[in-house]
Amino acid sequence: MLYDNLSVNDRGHLEVAGLDTVDLAAEYGTPLYLLDEDRVRAHCRTYVEAMRKYFPEGSVPLYAGKALCFKGIYPVVDSEGLSADVVSPGEIYTALAAGFPAGKLYFHGTNKTDEDIAYGLRSRVGFFIVDNPNELRALNAEAGRQGVHQKILLRVTVGLDPHTLEAINTGRVDSQFGVPIETGQAARFVEEAMAQENLELFGFHSHIGSQIFESDSFCDQADILIRFAKEMKEKLDYTARIFNIGGGFGVRYVESDPEVDIAGNIREISDHLRKGCAQAGIPMPVILMEPGRSIVADAGVTLYTTGGIKTVEGYRDYVTVDGGMTDNPRYALYKSAYTVLNASHADQAADFTCTIAGRCCESGDRIAEEIQIAKPRRGDIIAVLTTGAYNYAMSMNYNRVPRPALVMLHEGTARLAVRRQTFEDLVACEL
Numbered sequence: 281m282l283y284d285n286l287s288v289n290d291r292g293h294l295e296v297a298g299l300d301t302v303d304l305a306a307e308y309g310t311p312l313y314l315l316d317e318d319r320v321r322a323h324c325r326t327y328v329e330a331m332r333k334y335f336p337e338g339s340v341p342l343y344a345g346k347a348l349c350f351k352g353i354y355p356v357v358d359s360e361g362l363s364a365d366v367v368s369p370g371e372i373y374t375a376l377a378a379g380f381p382a383g384k385l386y387f388h389g390t391n392k393t394d395e396d397i398a399y400g401l402r403s404r405v406g407f408f409i410v411d412n413p414n415e416l417r418a419l420n421a422e423a424g425r426q427g428v429h430q431k432i433l434l435r436v437t438v439g440l441d442p443h444t445l446e447a448i449n450t451g452r453v454d455s456q457f458g459v460p461i462e463t464g465q466a467a468r469f470v471e472e473a474m475a476q477e478n479l480e481l482f483g484f485h486s487h488i489g490s491q492i493f494e495s496d497s498f499c500d501q502a503d504i505l506i507r508f509a510k511e512m513k514e515k516l517d518y519t520a521r522i523f524n525i526g527g528g529f530g531v532r533y534v535e536s537d538p539e540v541d542i543a544g545n546i547r548e549i550s551d552h553l554r555k556g557c558a559q560a561g562i563p564m565p566v567i568l569m570e571p572g573r574s575i576v577a578d579a580g581v582t583l584y585t586t587g588g589i590k591t592v593e594g595y596r597d598y599v600t601v602d603g604g605m606t607d608n609p610r611y612a613l614y615k616s617a618y619t620v621l622n623a624s625h626a627d628q629a630a631d632f633t634c635t636i637a638g639r640c641c642e643s644g645d646r647i648a649e650e651i652q653i654a655k656p657r658r659g660d661i662i663a664v665l666t667t668g669a670y671n672y673a674m675s676m677n678y679n680r681v682p683r684p685a686l687v688m689l690h691e692g693t694a695r696l697a698v699r700r701q702t703f704e705d706l707v708a709c710e711l
């Protein structure tokens with residue numbers, strides 16, 4: 281089994297966090313998202329404890345809500361001591377509706393509109409992470425109008441390619457996110473930020489990408505940030521108090537993916553930063569990290585009911601499911617690999633080669649191709665692992681498929697946290 285919260289019971293059914301997935305599918309219907317809250321909490325603790333231990337006081341993980349944003353996640357990450365990053369007014373609204381403290385929100389976004397800026401300021405978010413000079417000026421003006429003194433970080437790009445998927449790699453020079461250091465623009469960005477009377481600059485943010493398995497990309501990023509901070513100190517007499525080094529630690533989607541030692545990596549990044557800062561003669565800043573995927577991805581499992589096997593003679597066998605790209609667009613977007621199991625017969629040999637196809641009128645609607653599962657019969661429950669991140673968050677109503685329900689599993693009990701959309705929900709905005 282890919283994770284230690286998965287097991288097979290004496291009925292041959294897959295269990296997640298000790299609960300029978302076939303029973304959960306019967307009770308709540310399919311497609312169904314499961315989220316093992318205890319596993320989310322364990323990941324939160326790993327980050328909080330390692331960051332407290334190895335980084336300066338005040339260093340904290342920010343949960344990257346874009347990975348999985350719904351009201352039920354915020355009390356969990358809040359009670360574990362995380363702050364949160366939000367990328368839109370909708371995410372701010374969700375976090376606040378769940379009672380998350382506004383002061384612990386860090387507001388991202390590459391094109392914040394004037395309305396977004398006004399909303400963020402009115403909501404009293406702790407920090408704006410300012411993406412570009414246009415936003416900087418608009419934010420300063422609106423902060424003045426609202427009589428607010430706003431704390432900010434500046435998003436800079438370090439020009440690194442951490443060898444991950446092109447579509448989820450955001451730290452290179454040619455990027456629509458942030459302002460590049462290499463071209464000299466980031467230095468001018470800092471100078472302009474220091475001159476804004478309603479804004480207080482605390483430091484820099486950089487996010488290099490996703491599905492990163494080792495600390496070396498973060499260490500390369502740290503080197504560039506330290507060099508930049510040193511330059512800002514010398515040229516502008518500006519001392520950065522915070523480095524936000526972004527998110528991006530990888531998770532295991534399939535057996536061949538390595539397991540990331542989060543605490544070990546944090547220790548390596550810390551050693552590297554401390555040495556670098558000492559050499560550069562700058563104080564070690566408070567460190568923020570923004571884990572999303574590595575907090576929620578492997579706590580999530582999606583359950584489907586299969587419509588059975590459809591054989592195209594001479595080609596392949598399709599196993600059809602009652603969801604697909606509408607609840608998990610990642611295969612259609614990135615050809616992401618997934619581990620799939622026949623949850624109804626998890627005790628049987630996974631020796632049937634097939635392609636998992638969704639229900640949409642779209643040939644790209646697949647979840648996995650040429651994988652092996654125990655041969656299913658119509659009505660069996662199919663489980664797709666590692667769907668906690670960027671699945672519900674990216675779900676859609678294409679073909680008017682209602683979004684699935686989400687059930688949280690905590691200390692041996694299941695709780696409906698997001699109800700299944702109804703057909704009335706589908707037409708609710710339509711006049």
Ligand SMILES: *Cc1c(COP(=O)(O)O)cnc(C)c1O
Binds near residue numbers: 344489570571573574
């Ligand atoms: C996507 C993103 C994250 C989260 O990345 P994960 O790979 O989910 O950890 C954090 N910060 C920023 C700025 C992002 O764009």
